[in-house]
Amino acid sequence: MKYTDQYGTTIELKRTPQRIVSLVPSQTELLYHLGLKEEVIGITKFCIYPEEWYQSKTRIGGPKKLKIDKIKSLNPDLIIGNKEENIREEIEEIQKIAPVWLSDIYNLTDAIEMINSISLICNKQSEGNLIVRLIESQFSEIKPLKTTKKVLYMIWKNPFMVVGPNTFIHHILTEHLGFENIIKLPRYPEINPDLFQNVDYVFLSTEPYPFNEKHIPEVKKYFPQAKIMIVDGEYFTWYGSRLASSPGYFTRLLEEM
16 A cells, blocks of 8 residues: 655555554654554654553654664564654665655644544554544634734743744644734744743743743743743644643633733
């Protein structure tokens, strides 16, 4: 069977994959919820959910620093990665080992398409359909802000890096929660915080930089008029089965506005 991934690459599989390596934490969690306990043989060191897999599966490095030789030793028949989270040169290397299916996620529609595609490839359509229906049902229950608030979503410090358009986080903030993202530069630009004062909220994400409460006073100096909040980055960035529980988190967050 031939399958085209979200990057436009067509792979060919002779049978339902039996030895899968996952290069992305959120997609690893999806594979778990699809019931692929035996089929998944390799995960990254950041694939911490489920914990039982983190403890028992072979770890093949990080998403951006793969251990190519270890992947090869596992003899996979399918590798699942992501255009943004994995490095192109490393993907090209592991394509010599096994077919690589890449996701490319910018919005909820892309995420659902990814779930459906992986479910089909792994012969888990029933399980995938249940996950998709739950995600769609939960997102339909979100009540976005009635009055638009300006937000800055920060993902790194020294230098300060933030989220702009053409990202999954931007889509969630603007299309589902009702915020206006004050950042107009695409993707994840570096910023001078002194140039962005007209903001109601600054969200400090717990990933990739591990922002926590101790960082609030430091950031507050740059944005004295804004409310500074720690937000759980996993709910904003994990575009697999985690999306079924994200709306509950978003609802609680909106209630704090």
